[in-house]
Amino acid sequence: MEILGIDIGFGFTKATDGRNSLIFKSVIGEATDLQFHEPLYGGPVVGEHLQVEVDGKGYFIGELAERQSNVRFFTLDQAQFISDFARNLALAAAASMVKSHIPINLVSGLPIGYYKQYKDELARLLQGKHDVVLVDAEGNRHQKTININRVRILPQPFGSLFNFMLNDQGEVGERRLPKEKVGIIDVGFRTSDYTISDRMRYSERGSRTTDSGIARAFNVIAKKLREKSNVSVELYRLYEAVERGNIKIRGQEYDLKGLTEQVFGQLASTVASEVDRLWVDDWDIDTMILTGGGGAVLARHLQPLIKGHLMPVDATRDARLFNVQGYWKFGKHLWARGVMEEEKAAG
Numbered sequence: 001m002e003i004l005g006i007d008i009g010f011g012f013t014k015a016t017d018g019r020n021s022l023i024f025k026s027v028i029g030e031a032t033d034l035q036f037h038e039p040l041y042g043g044p045v046v047g048e049h050l051q052v053e054v055d056g057k058g059y060f061i062g063e064l065a066e067r068q069s070n071v072r073f074f075t076l077d078q079a080q081f082i083s084d085f086a087r088n089l090a091l092a093a094a095a096s097m098v099k100s101h102i103p104i105n106l107v108s109g110l111p112i113g114y115y116k117q118y119k120d121e122l123a124r125l126l127q128g129k130h131d132v133v134l135v136d137a138e139g140n141r142h143q144k145t146i147n148i149n150r151v152r153i154l155p156q157p158f159g160s161l162f163n164f165m166l167n168d169q170g171e172v173g174e175r176r177l178p179k180e181k182v183g184i185i186d187v188g189f190r191t192s193d194y195t196i197s198d199r200m201r202y203s204e205r206g207s208r209t210t211d212s213g214i215a216r217a218f219n220v221i222a223k224k225l226r227e228k229s230n231v232s233v234e235l236y237r238l239y240e241a242v243e244r245g246n247i248k249i250r251g252q253e254y255d256l257k258g259l260t261e262q263v264f265g266q267l268a269s270t271v272a273s274e275v276d277r278l279w280v281d282d283w284d285i286d287t288m289i290l291t292g293g294g295g296a297v298l299a300r301h302l303q304p305l306i307k308g309h310l311m312p313v314d315a316t317r318d319a320r321l322f323n324v325q326g327y328w329k330f331g332k333h334l335w336a337r338g339v340m341e342e343e344k345a346a347g
């Protein structure tokens with residue numbers, strides 16, 4: 001039995017089996033016949049080749065879809081994300097990480113605000129045996145049966161809490177956090193998720209999902225670029241440009257540094273005031289945890305605005321992975337005994 005964590009985010013799909021992790025943009029495209037698979041010269045290949053066939057249909061996933069698909073799909077709508085994206089993204093991640101037929105116990109998540117509404121549907125979509133063909137960069141087809149034995153869905157920010165609290169054996173390795181009142185701020189691509197763990201009890205009052213994700217800032221940047229260049233840049237093509245501080249459109253370079261500072265600053269104050277309002281009665285929070293890829297990006301702007309003790313953000317680690325690493329540890333916690341029993345039975 002293999003334990004797998006998969007965080008199907010609006011921006012990125014993340015997966016880990018405790019040894020390796022995988023991260024790709026949550027973009028799906030129609031597969032096309034690639035005439036030529038090699039890079040144009042002996043330089044490094046940018047991004048992984050992730051191509052799958054599910055239910056007889058071929059898809060390019062992530063960066064490959066972005067670069068090669070004529071028709072690309074991307075959404076920021078929760079209902080559509082569940083019905084048209086979640087299964088294919090999760091199966092693409094699972095197919096590239098686990099062996100055929102091996103029973104998998106899977107932990108995944110949903111934004112707090114959609115948890116009740118979609119958790120059974122998401123579990124149903126993922127549970128069971130799925131025949132997937134993984135097509136590698138040379139065009140070789142690998143038939144795989146993804147066997148998802150059990151599924152557990154968590155509210156997304158709990159992943160980060162478990163990541164800080166549990167060790168790789170799934171045991172409580174951190175003595176302080178379980179005894180404290182902890183506020184978790186998970187800034188993702190579309191959503192900001194807030195929740196409170198009060199000595200390990202969930203607080204409904206302190207939990208909410210809002211639209212204050214990085215996409216909101218990217219929308220402003222895309223709008224400005226459209227005004228200047230007449231080109232609508234898809235939001236998922238902005239990550240690298242924003243990180244770099246400039247973008248070239250039809251030969252013209254546009255500087256993004258000043259605008260990015262401004263929109264990230266605005267987004268950070270929105271997040272900070274959402275925290276203030278949501279946790280107005282929870283002035284006894286001991287520690288706040290800032291997580292998600294957006295959390296890392298906004299940390300510099302947010303830190304001075306947050307009233308309370310914010311756990312320092314470790315800039316050497318990729319905060320996009322914090323939820324999924326916690327899902328995996330929680331899976332260990334839930335099913336570790338099962339593993340030992342199975343191993344004993346296997347001799």
Ligand SMILES: Nc1ncnc2c1ncn2[C@@H]1O[C@H](COP(=O)(O)OP(=O)(O)OP(=O)(O)O)[C@@H](O)[C@H]1O
Nearest residue numbers: 009010011012188189190191214239292293294320
């Ligand atoms: N190395 C990186 N590459 C791309 N984006 C990064 C990187 N590091 C941080 N980011 C930021 O991470 C954000 C995505 O974070 P994350 O993966 O947590 O979102 P998500 O889980 O996909 O979204 P949501 O929680 O709304 O579904 C991007 O918007 C970007 O600002």
Ligand SMILES: [Mg+2]
Nearest residue numbers: 009156188292
């Ligand atoms: Mg997320």
